[in-house]
Amino acid sequence: MTLATLLTGGSFFEGPRWHQGHWWVSDFYRGTVSQVSTSGEETVVLEVPTQPSGSGRLPDxxxxxxxxxxxxxxxxxxxxxxTYAALAPYCGGLLNDxxxxxxxxxxxxxxxxDLMGGGTPGPASLKRVDPDGSITVxxxxxxxxxxxxxxxxGSTLLVGETFGNRYTAFGLAVDGSLSNRRVWAEFGPVPTGGTLDELLGQLVVAPDGCTGDAEGHVWVADAVGGRAVRVAPGGAVVEEVRAPDGLGVYAxxxxxxxxxxxxxxCAPxxxxxxxxxVREAVLLTTEVTVPHAGRP
Incomplete structure (x- = not known):
């Protein structure tokens, strides 16, 4: 696949979304949420000095x-x-996607x-924030x-577990309740060890930001592999796009x-x-055969 450069000069891009003819993307350390045109023109829409990440659209x-x-x-x-919801009491680390x-x-x-501070790796929870503001683990x-x-x-929620070598699936009901927890894709054994380096060395695919397609596959940013991979249910990698040398793919x-x-x-x-x-993060694009489906 041929890669084209859309935008340069970021610190660490994350949370990319397509909405009404533009890309939307967060930049951790510039503290910005930007709209980016298909020709690569960036417009900073929001400033979030407390480090923006994933985003989505409410029904309104x-x-x-x-x-x-x-x-x-x-x-x-x-x-x-x-502020839409204050989630600190429910978190063991930085809020994410x-x-x-x-x-x-x-x-x-x-x-x-505490990933960046060298903390001991541990499990985390998934939170649901309802339209009335209530918070449920x-x-x-x-x-x-x-x-x-x-x-x-709309029937299934897939959650990438970066340090789990897997995607976990849940049945998703109209009221937001989850059921039938199961492994949707398994890339390797669950890593063991008490340090970040130990875990990283055991990851086959480290799921980061991702997107679904119309054949029920998921394109996954492999945070340790310098690539994005298209994953079938079960975990088979059926396509791969590699970043240029020296860059990782994080969403x-x-x-x-x-x-x-x-x-x-992408970033080093x-x-x-x-x-x-530094400002070494970039947005790259390529064309694929199967179109987007699902959320986000």
């Missing part, structure tokens, strides 16, 4: 975005940015431990829950007018002390 069209370091969800209605279902339930995970013992996909029929999204443009968020690594002072 407003944007909800993760504020990582203070563990809040923010809501932007087009003019005002306000999210997905919103058709009824407006927001599912969001956290790191589970809907799943526990997830190994770094990260990017998520809701299937096109991806399908979009474009026909849903067949795959956007990759994911370490805050390396990424914060």
């Amino acid at each position: 069209g407003s944007l909800v975005v993760v504020s990582m370091t203070d563990q809040r969800l923010l809501r932007w209605d087009g003019s005002e940015l306000a 999210l997905v919103v279902d058709a009824a407006g339930h927001v599912f969001v995970g956290d790191f589970g431990f 809907v799943a526990e013992d997830l190994l770094f829950p990260n990017g998520m996909v809701i299937t096109d029929d 991806c999204a399908l979009g474009g007018d026909d849903g067949r443009t795959l956007l990759l968020c 690594d994911f370490l805050e002390h390396n990424r914060r002072p």
